[in-house]
Amino acid sequence: MKQIDIRLNESEVSLLHSMIGKEFSSFLHDEFNYTQSSTQVIELIIAGKSYYIYSFTEEKDYFGSPEDVAVWTVSDEKLPVVEKKSFINTPVNETIIGISLIQENQKVFENGEQTYDVLLTRGIVFDLGDRQIAFEKDIWFSEEIIVHRGYNLTGCFSSTENFGDDWDKSLRTECIRKEIIIQ
8 A cells, every 4th residue: 555645744733833822914925816826835924923835746656646746834944936926915913823734634445455545734724713714735736725714714625525536436535634723
């Protein structure tokens, strides 16, 4: 069985944890022309410091064939891609009271035997008390980061029900999504 883990790592989760209780001043993103998404990077301004959610493609074995797969990182390091952006600054001005990770476990079974076990971070949800801001990884090959604002935002994320619909009918697929509260 092939195992692939593209979840945020322990140091990235720790960095997110350090944001809880701090002022989320604003986030910077590409202009929302057709969708509420930003390509490759979102900049977060928290307690006067910049943090970045990056989404870059890397070639990986994606269920049996080499594909470009979007992989997320969270960092306080400003990469050159940020300098090339003409960001829009969206004010938040709220205290972060909690952060959740939306994690998925994608499984593929062939002839009753599990052949793939893929773990990935689908999104990050910032709880601001009376509202939320969420960042969602778009489909597996996209460097787009979708922005959701409002309440109960995990319901806005793409459905897991269609995972594997377009695949060979001899394969059985399963996608389990969990919300992990960072504590």
